[in-house]
Structures are given as C-alpha cells and as structure tokens.
Amino acid sequence: MGLIGAVAVQGGQMALVLALAPALTGLVRKVKARLVRRQGAPLLQPYRDLWRLMRKEVVLAESASWLFRAAPYLIFAGTWVAAALVPTFATGLMFSWSADLIAIMALLGAARFFLALAGMDVGASFGGIGSSREVMIASIAEPAMLMIIFSLALLAGSTQLSTVASYMLSSNVGLRVTLALALVALMMVAIAENARIPVDNPATHLELTMVHEAMVLEYSGRHLAVIELAGFLKLLLYVSLIGCVFVPWGLAPAGAPVQAHLIGIAAYVGKLALAAVLLALFETAVAKMRLFRVPAFLGAAFMMAILGALLLFVSRGGLR
Amino acid sequence: MNLDAFVAILGIPALAAAALALIPGYRLSAGLNVAASAATLAAAASLFLVRPPGGLYLRVDDLSVVFIVLSAFVGLTTSVFSASYIAHEVEIGRLTPARLRFYHAMYQVLMFAMNLGLIANNIGLMWVAIELATLTTVMMVAIYRTHEAIEAAWKYFILGSVGIALALFGTILVYVAAQPVVGEGLPGMVWTRLIAAAHGMDPALLNLAFVFLMLGYGTKVGLAPLHAWLPDAHAEGPTPISAVLSGLLLNVALYAVLRFKMLLAANPGAVAPGPLMIAMGLVTLIFAAFMIYRRRDIKRMFAYSSIEHMGVIAFAFGMGGPLANFAGLLHMTMHSLTKSAIFFNVGHIAQAKGTQTIADIRGLTVTHPALGWMLTAGVMAIAGLPPFGIFTSEFLLVSSTFARQPLLAVPLVFGLIVAFGALLMRLQSVAFGEPSPGTARVSASYLPILGHLALVLAAGVFFPPAITQWFQHVARLLG
Amino acid sequence: MTPLVVLLGAAGGLLLLPLPTLALGQSGLGRWLTYGGATAVCAAALGVALRSLLLGEICEASLPLGLPWIGARFRLDPLASAFLVVVDLGGAFASLYALGYGRHEPEPSRVLPFYTPFLAAMMLVVLAADAFSFLVAWELMSVASWALAMAHHREPRNTQAGYVYLLMANFGALALLLCFGLLAGPSGAYAFDAIKAHPPTSATAALALGLTILGAGSKAGLVPLHVWLPLAHPAAPSHVSALMSGVMTKVAVYAFVRIVFDLVGAPAPWWAVAVLILGGLTAVTGVLQALMQRDLKRLLAYSTVENIGIVFVGLGLALAFRAAAMPLAAGLALTAALLHVFNHSLFKSLLFFGSGAVQSGAGRRDMDQLGGLIGRMPQTALAFLAGSVAISALPPLNGFVSEWLTFQAILLSPKLDPWSLKLAVPAVGAMLALAAALAAACFVKAFGLTFLGRPRTQAAKTAREVDGFSRAAMLGLVVLCLAAGVLPGFVIDTLAPVTRALVGGRMPAQAGQSWLTIVPIAEARSSYNGLLVLVFVTLSAGLCALAIHELASRRVRRAPAWDCGAPDPSPMTQYTADSFAQPIRRVFGTYVFAARERVETPAPGDLAPARFEAVDRDLIWETLYAPIAGAVTFAAERLNRLQFLTIRAYLGLVFLALVTLLLVLALWG
C-alpha cells in the first residue's frame, strides 16, 4: 500500500476518533441510566449538545484574558493529536514515530496545564479550587502513568506504541505479574484523568466535590463545546490505549490489506462498547470518595506501577 | 667596626631615638621618624646586594634577610601611618607633647631592638634584644594611662617577663649543651658555631632547652595558652603599635623559635620539634577562631585573628618540607602586610566613629566608602580569599598537608572555616547594613593601606620568580 | 591567535572593565559601558566558543601567573567550550537585559564593579587547567556574586543571605581544595594533565568523589547543601539572580564533570548509586519547597534546586553506564544531562528576567500582591508563559526534550549489573516523574497567581510593561527555547564530541534523521519529533478555531464572571499562593515539611472569625544546620571565659604548659 495507505490510515484514524468520541460518552451515560432504571438521553445526545453549544454566543467574563479564549483550542488540539497517535484499529500509523508514549502523555499534560491556567484566569474563587485540586491529582497521576509506561517499555524494549502493540501481539509475552499490576494501575489512572467516579463526578456542580467542572465553570458557548469534545476525546484515548496495549487483537499491522483494516475497525468499535459498559457498571457500583482520599487512591496506583517496574528491573528474563 | 649595613641598621634607629627624645614639635618628629625608618629600610635592602662579613655578635643569612627587610618595610609604612594617626590624637588631646616625644623615641628603640634581634649571631644577644623590644612595647601600650591601658600593659609585662625568663633558661641550657663541644666562653653562644656543632651536643639537654625556648619565645609569638597578653595589648595601645606588634614583633619571636628548631633538627638524637609546633599551632588556631566570635572590640578581634594566623604559621613550619615551609614563609609575610594594613584601617575607623566597639560601627561602606571597602578587601585577604596572597599560602599548606597527613588537615580546615565564619560575620555588620551615626571625615593616610593591599594582591596573582627562588631556598634551609 | 587567547582576552577585559566604570562614577555612562561592554564581549566569546566546539578543537595556554613553578594553565577542550557557550549565552542575555533593568538600580556603584568580574570568573573557572587557577577563579566567582547579593545590604534579610552564602561557598572551596590536594599528591602536581597522568587508587578516588560532591554540590545546590541558594539568589538584582541560578550552578556542574569524569578516572558502580539518589532527592525536595513559596524569586530559586537534581540524575546514570562499560548508553545519559544544563540555563534566565520585569513593573515580588498582569504586561506575560511551559517539561519546548532523553537513559538501565543499581534506578525514575509533575503544578501556580486572575493590589493594577532591552532579552530567550525544543538534533550533535571525550560514546548522529526527528538509540525503540508535534498542534488548533468560527458562530458578549452565581467583587477572594498549594501540602507536607494545620471554626451563631493556621518547617535546616550553629555558639561561649581570667590564672596556664611538657620529656627520656 505504501505511502497512500499510511496517509489513509492516519487520516482515517484522526477522523474516526473525532467521530466516535462523543458516542462513547453517550453510550456510557445511556448504560448508566439504564442501570438505574432510567430511560436516559439518546445515544447521540452528546453530538446535539456540542452542536447547540457551538452555535450559542460566548459569554466572556470581564476579567478574562486572551489566554482564556485561546486555551480551549490548545487543549483540544493537544488531546486530538495525542489521540491520533494511539493505534486504534491499525498499528501502521504514518506519524507514530513523531511522538512515543511518553510524549503522548506529555501532550495530555500540556493540555491539562492550559486547562488549569484557564481555570485561574477569570479570578473567581471556584476556578482556583478546581485548578489547585487538578494539579494535585495530576502530580500523582502523571508519575503513576510514567511508571506504567516504564513497565511496558521495558517489556517491549520500546516506548513506541506501535512497537509495544506488535510486541503484545507476538507470542513471547506470556502472563506477567507486571502486566496485571500495570493494567490495574492504568485503569485507576484513567479513571482519575477522566474525572470519573469515584475520583470526580462530572455530573455535579457541588463546589465541595467538583474538580474538572470547577475549572470550566466560566466557559460557555463554543469554548465549552471544544472543551467538552476534548474531554470525550481523552476518555476515548485512554480506552483505546488500554485496548491497544492489553487487548491488541484485531489490530491491523502496518501494510495489511484493506479488509484487515475493516476487521480492525470492527474490533475497535467492539472494544469501545465493552469498555463503556464496564465503566458504567463500575461507576454505578462505587460511590464518589472524599477529595483527600484521592491521593491515597492514586498513590496506590503509583505504588503498583513502581512495583511492576521494579519486578522487571530485578528479573532480567525477556527484556530486550 | 667599619661602617657597613649593620652599623646603619642599628645606628640609624638608635640615633633617631636619641634625637626624637629631644624634639618637641610633632610635625618635625613625625617627619624624622619617617625619614629614619626609610633610611633603615634602605640599609636593610642593601643586604640583598652586599652582605657584611658576620662576626661573633652580628651576622645575616638568607633567612634573617627576609625578616629584616620585611620588618624594615612595615616599620616605614607604619611610621607614615602613625604620622597622620598621631596628628589626630594630638588634636583631640589624647597625647601630651611629652608623651609624644616618648612615643617617637620608643618607636625607634623598638625598631632598633627588633633589628638587633634579627641580625644577632649570638643567642644571648638575641635574647637581650627581644627583652628590650618587650619592655619598649610595654611602655608604649601603657601610653594612654587609662585603666584598661595600664591593666593591659601590666598583664603584658608580667607574662612577657615570665616568658623572657623561660627563654633565658632555655638559652643557658643551650649553652650548657654546646659548651663541651664548642668550648667555653663566647663561642658557645655564637649561632654559626652552634649550628655547625649541633650534631655533637647532648640531645637530652637540647630537648629540655627547646621546651623552655618554645614556651618562652612562644609567649611572644602568642601561641595558646600563652597568648593572654596579646589581645589586650593590641586593643588598648595606640594603633600603630598594634600594627607593629602584629606585623613584626610576633615574627621576630617566631624567628627565634625557628632558629632553635633548626638547631634541634641538626641534631640526630634530639626529638623532632615538628610535632610540638604542630600541636601548639592547631590548638592556637582553633582556640583563636572560636574566640573571634564573642569579641566586642574591633582591635581585640583582629588581635585574635593574628593569634589564629600565628597558629597557622607555626603549624606550617612544624609540618616542614619544601611546600609547607614555603607556605609558612609566604603566610608570615602576607599576614604581616595584611594585618598591619587592617590595623591602619581600623585606627582610622576608630577615629572616625569615635569608638572601637563593633556594635557601634555599622554601614561603613555607606558613611566612609574608602575605609569600608578597604576594610572589606583586607578582611577578605586575611580570611584567605583569592586573589590575595594568603590564599596562595593556605592553598599550598592545606593541600600538601592533606596529601601527607590527612588527619592533620581536618582540624586545620575546621579552624580555618570557623575563623572565616567569625570574621565574615563581623565584617558584614561593620561594613554593611544601616550605617551608624558618626560621619566625621578623618585625615586618613590611605597610602600605606593601599600599598600593603596592593602588595598582597600582587603576591596572590603574580609571584616574582626571584622571590620564589629565594623563598624556596630558605624553605630548604628550614628543612 | 588561538581561540583560547581570544577567550582569555575577553575574560581579562571583563576583569578590567570596572576600572573605567569607577572612573565614570555615578553617571549613567557607567551602566552603558558595563552592560554594553559585557554584552559585546560575551557575544564575541560565545561565537568563539561555539566555533571551537563545532570544530572540536583543543588548545592550551599558560601564563606566568599563579603558582610560580606551575604558572596559570588554561585549556580549551570540547567540555570547556560547551560550558563556555552556556556561560557566555547567559552572560550576553543578562547584560542585554540589564541595559534596561539596571536603570531601576538604586545604588549602581554596588553592582557595576562586581558584575563583569563575576562573568569573567565564571569563564575562567571553565578555562582553568590547574588546581590553583581553578580555585582562584572559583573563589573569585563566589566573592563577586556575594558582593552582588549584598548590593541591597540595608535589608537585614539580604546580609543574612550573604553571610550564609559566602560561608557555604568557602566550605565548598575548601572541600575542593582538599580534593585537589589529594589528587595532586604530596609533591604538589597541581596541573590537571599531571593529575591525569597518574590516576589515584580506588580509595583515594572515592574520597575525591565525596569531596567533589561536597564542593561542587554545595555550589550547585545539591540537597542538603542547597540552603544558601534560595536565600542568596533572590537577594541579588534580577539579572544577577538569573546568572547565579542559570549559569553559576552550571559552572558547579562543570566542576563536578571535570573532576569526576575527567580527572579521577574509572568510576565504581556504587558512585552512581550515591549520585543518583542525591539527584533524585534534590529534585523532589527542591520542587516541593518551590511549591510552598510565596516570593516569586524564591520559588524560582528552589526550582533551580530541582533542575540541578535532574541534571545530577543524568550524570549518575552516565557514571553507572561508564562503570558498566556501555559507552553508547553513557553517551546518551551524559548528553541528556548536558542538554538539560543548556536548556535550564535558557529558561531559568528567562524566568528570572520575567520576575525582575514584574518587580520593576509592579514593584512587588510577593505573588499574593500580584495578579492580572497579563493585561498590563502582555509581552512579559507571554515570555514568562513560554518559560513556564518549558520548565514544566511540556512539549514542544526544550525542557521536555532533555527530560525525555533522561527517561530514555533510565529505560536502558536494566542491563546494569549491581543490585543496588537495579533497585536505585527505577526508584530514582519515579522521583524524577514525581518532580516533573510537581514542577508543572508549581509553574501553574507561579504564572497563574502572577499574571492571571484579577489584580490583588493597586500596584498590580497600575503595573506597566518594561523597557525594550528587557523585552528583547526575554523574547530572544523564548525564541531559543522554542528552537532548542523543536530542533534538538543540532544541539545533541554539537554535544557529541564532549561525550565522546568523556565517556567514549555518543548518541547516533541526529542530522541524518528524516524530518529532524531525534532518535536516542534506534527508531523502533523510541523517537520524538518536536517540529511535527508543534505543527500538528498549531494546525489542528487553528483548523478547529477556523471551522467553528466559520461554520458555527463567532459572537462574544462580555459579562461579569458567573462564579456559580455568587460572584464576589473583592479580588481577595481569589486563591492565594498558600491556598493554591494547600492540597499538595496536605498530601506531601506531613512527610516533607512536618506540616501542621490548625483550624478554629467558631460555633454556629458565634461571630468570632474562623482561624486557619498552617505551619511547615524546613527539616533540613533544623536537623543539620541549626545544631551546627548551636554547637559553634556554645563552644565560643564556653571558650570565651578564657578572656576573663586573672593574671594569676594566665600564669597558671603557662605553668601548666611548662609542667606538662617537662613531664612528657621526663617520661620520654
């Protein structure tokens, strides 16, 4: 297939993630509603919300600066580029070498950096609450994520996601304690990063509990829409990350024929649906925890990740 | 004895003293004082070129020339400084004309005594000279006739006399040891013969003698625990005398100790004097370093700093070896220059602020920029910061010591840091911060201060090869 | 005329520049002369150093100064040139900045005469090739910077800082002096090539390493020797703070590299463990302390401590790989460290310039009295934002590249043998990750409180943008940060000769890579392309904005902040430095600062104000330095009694000394 194929795959991927992200969130909401015996909004409601928000006028606080207006687009761009570099249905992404896993996480970090700044820009007290809590959570979640990456990179001998995925597909993986630890830690981090229950509850505006919502409190109209979209994308990104690392089956290798890619897409959608159901189940099962329990929760993830990495450092077998 | 450098070196101060005892006006006498010192320096410098033949009483060798020229030079600069300093003292009436005459006469007597001690080839003569120097300084310390001055003089006098007595006993012992080898009478005290015949002497007597000499002359050097007279004498006497004491008299006493160290070193049976000097040096260094912290009087503080440096120098010579001896000589020279410069400076500061209490002198760099910054430079130099000469000597000393005897270098460095902390703390409170009242201009003579600092700076940056070889040669002499 | 001669000439010129300045006196001319001259000289020296680094040339020179029988030796090799680039780049920009900033200096006569000697001393340290001239330059550097930190000496805080600083500096210098004495040996072979000629025994080498860590570490700010740094750096005028934080600490790193990698010889694995752990601790402690600060410049100083920690982690890895004879990996680790040195010198200078601009523009340094400056000082804000992104290690700026390389080096370490390393490396990696994340939090705080939100004081409300020179310096550094982040390959290739000379290995040549990607080992393993990331992000952001504005709406209405429907007009209700840091203090504080919080809420209906009190302590100071100070005071107090004895007692001392010696003699014979 060559270059055209690569371009096609890359482009398709970017379009796909953008297209599927709201649906994923919609599905999660739907399933949650059903689980508590509610009808729930239709699956496509998120698309409608976005479209409506985009057409609304922006109400901007007087004290808001240019940073406040620029931030949403930067956040969206960072998240989108990151999401575009995570293999979803095929590993042969054209630009996968332009950023490895560490860089992807750093991109998300940059997005968060600007989100936190935006939260402080208006100069209202709630924004401050949100930002300070957000950076506190991030200060533990990010190192945990990095240690997870260490484990994977040491296993696969690479921080390049496509390489990791193909290594996971290969036969010589086997069952490893490290992988289990990494998976659990990664899930915990994903929950925290996407402001899901039990760490944060996206559905409330109760100042005692809210983190993410407090930062975007002052946003409205298209800005809010873009930020929301970025949030959807982030959730999708983490799901597809878990997917391509731990359940890489169905991924179309580089240069595979078209039908392989079609299979890959189908498998991917399947994975997303499964993940949504699981997430919904989990969220309805557990209760939101107090803010200052969160560090313990994430600290556990951090410790697990370190443990996983340590095991690899100590046992030399299977390392490249 | 035909007219040679010796006659000049001894005669000029003697005659000047006699003359100064008679001249009333201080301008004239101060001028004469300077002139005489200058002439002495010239005579001393001539020793580099032509060496008069040594006799039974007088003689110079490479070691003593270093000391002689140094003391003559500092004597000159001090006399220049003293001219302006005394002028101020006379104005405010602290010195009556009579005492002024006395002061100037005594100054030259002191010079005479120290030169005599340095060029004496006869240990008895050397002893007499150093006693004379002591008595002179005692009287000059007491010149202000205040309670503190008299107390200081008295303390100095008693301790000094005991030291002298011990030194004399040591001298007698040396003679007793030498007499069987060298023969009775005068030869038994002539330095050159002694050193020549040292190997044949009775080691036990030499050891005993060195104990007494070390303690006796060590009292003059200011080694702990014999130092007690030094701080008060520095603090209460007129500042030029403090400068001469720190810059010269301590060196002369040290010179005597070195002489006898060489004597012992030349005798195979005698115990090595090194360890004793190292031990006393370290004790002195660390003790003085801690003493600096609690000082309230600025002159007394710098007196303790002199004690500290004497400890370092004693340590260096005790270590021995080419590098350490070189470091010791360099350190001694640099310390004389720097410390006297600091005392010049402090004298003017005390006159400007009308007090010697550290707590009442603040923010000098604001009120008296020149004095303040020169003091800063001086303290930086004395604390061993580059690019001043003392850094060079401390560099050589510490590094070579650590390479040879690591465990000895640890207390050395410890003492140096403690002293540095103390000096820096005081310097900052004196030179910086909100200035204290007292902005009177003083008719200060910056020339001596700047001259000394310039020399020290030059020595730290560029050390002339000629002097280097000279020092290296002397260092080899010292063994 | 070799480049070395030119550089020495430049240093000499900088040393002598104060003389004409003093001659000019208080007039503004002195400022122009000093800073203009310094800018020119540093720029020229920068060119020379860069050229000889690219050519990888080596030249030596000797002047008849210093120790007579050795002379002052100087040597220009790749390592020296690399650090000279850092020094002169920082110097040039600081001088340019000072052309404008220096106008606000109340007492220029306390700054100008010491500024250029400070620069010269830093150049000479890097050039020196014998122990004596090295230490002379080193101490000169300390003294000059001390004088600069004492420029505003009327504030007791600053004199205090100066005291601690010079004392620590002297301590470090003596440690280095002992180290050199050890390496030179009793004969006093102080020239570096003489030292290299006969490498020390393993025990000696270990001792030398310890002394170097004390000496260079105390200057660089390694925990627990960092205490002077957050005191002294803020005390100095901002352009000097920038030099002290951005450049002088790097000179200390140079000393460490020069001694440990070049002079001492083959390392032992456990050295790496020591250095790694020190580095990791330094990074985490530094950034946590930084997060707790209110004073902008103190925050920056502590963040310098953190970055020094990162650099030392890289150096530790390099030592480990070198001990394990893995030249390629060692090359990678060392490159990462040196690259971070370079990057940090860029963005830390930039940030200090920014803080200086804030101070001169708004007259405040306390973040609780600032806020909303992004409107009043847009360009400064932009520059500070860029610096914050860079120092938070976020792509596509340069901070990320060096930390990314460090992580890549860590990922190579399972091949290392000793168990101590196997356990230490991942732990240090975790510390590094933690530090990186906390740094982001720290600079969200720094930028957010200073430039965003509503102004908290009148001074902040009426702040004005700074002069052209300052802005030019800041924007220039922003451009460099971006360039070094987007095209790191060139910098890495430039550093290759250094690493090859020191550890015998280098990273693969980056110039040949497609699309200017950087590849530490192999592309299949890991690669990063800052340029593409930048392009993608800008493109997609632009596209998104364009699309929405075209397809949907572009209407905007200004209205008061909503703030959950309960807006409060007073800017004091905004988050402050302390409240922003409070969650993190809650999480880490109890362990790191022994932090205590006390909350008093009055009973319902009681009108008494509620109180909240948070206390955190600097454990390092309390456990290490306070006891030492106490001991010295105690000893001085006790010994001081000897000043007040009677003459009889003094005679008694003499008598005792005499009797003791006689007894010794009697027992001896």
Next chain:
Amino acid sequence: MTGLSFDIAHLLAGSLVLISLLMLYQDRLTALINVFAAQAVALALSVAWQAHAQGAPHLYVTAFLALALKAIIIPVALQRIIKRLGIHRELDQAVGIGPAMLAGVALVGLALVVMLGVAPEADRIAREDLAFALSVVLLGLLMMITRRNAVGLVVGFMSLENGLVLAATGARGMPLVVEISVAFSVLIAFIVIGVFLFRIRERFETVDVAALDRFRGERA
C-alpha cells in the same frame, strides 16, 4: 674542680632550693620578704663561690649585684610599701600551704628526673646546678601563681630569677652573665617601679592583683 669546692657549690645551690620551699611556706608578706632576702644572700654566696672556683672575676659583679639589689634594696623597698599600704599582716595565700608545699616537692622531683636524663659526661657540677636551678625556677613560678597580691608576685618572680642566675653562673665560662643579670635587675626594678608608678594603690585601693583584672577589656 676538687671534691670540696664542688660540695660547697652543691651545698649553696641546695640551700637556694630549700629557701624557695621555705618561701612557699610563708603566709605573711613581711616574713616572705625576709626569707627572700635570705635567698638572695645565699645566691650571692653561691655566685661568689663559683667566681672563685671557676676563677672568673667578673662573676663577683653579679654576686655583688645580687647582694646589693636583692638582699638589701628591694626588700627594704618592699617592706616600706607594705608598711604604707598597711597590709603587713595580710594573709595572701591563694592555695593552702599544704598543697603548695606538696606541689613544690613534686616540682623538685620533676626537675631532678628531667635533669637525670642528661648524659652524665656533661660537666657534673653544671648538671647538678642545673637541677637545682630548674627547681628554683619552677618553685618561683609556683609562688607567683599561689600568691594573691603584687608583692607576692614580685617576690616570686625574683626568686625565679635567682634560679636563672644560679644556672647562668653554674654554666662554666658562660659569657654575658653579668650583662644578663644586669638586664634582669632592670626588669625587676621595672616591676617594683610598676607597683609604685602605676600607683596601683591610688587606682585600685589595694595591691591585690585581682583588682588589676577587674576591667579585662570587654567586661565593662
């Protein structure tokens, strides 16, 4: 030197040590000064004997100096001071007599031990004399630190100096002995004058040395 003359020299030297111990024993100033005068006489005798034995006439000068200055002039002067100050009954021991005596004996022992280290082939009389002289020096020093007031100090110092002269004269053919003893007499004269000239009484209302230490620079 014949046995007899040696024994005489030995005897005289020994008597000096004895008298020093006696001085330690005194607790009244007047008595102390008298005993000191006695020591001066003994010293004069011993020096004279050395002059005779060594056939060194110049030593007679020293002997005369000792006799005139230390046996007569200074004691008389001191007595007059004490009368004027009215402290002749004053007890001035800082250390009890018992301990002082013990210390004194110990010092004599130490001096002998140290001297025994010296090689015997050295001139015997010199060696013995040095032993005694060293004892006298040490005892004098001990006296200086056990006496509270200036007079005691002076006396102690002078007896110390007696020891020095004894040593100097004992050393065969030692040059400059006269000069040195003269110089020392000057020194002592200074001390005595100091006690007058500084007019300690007018300033400090006593000759108690402690009063001289009241200011000690930084106390005030």
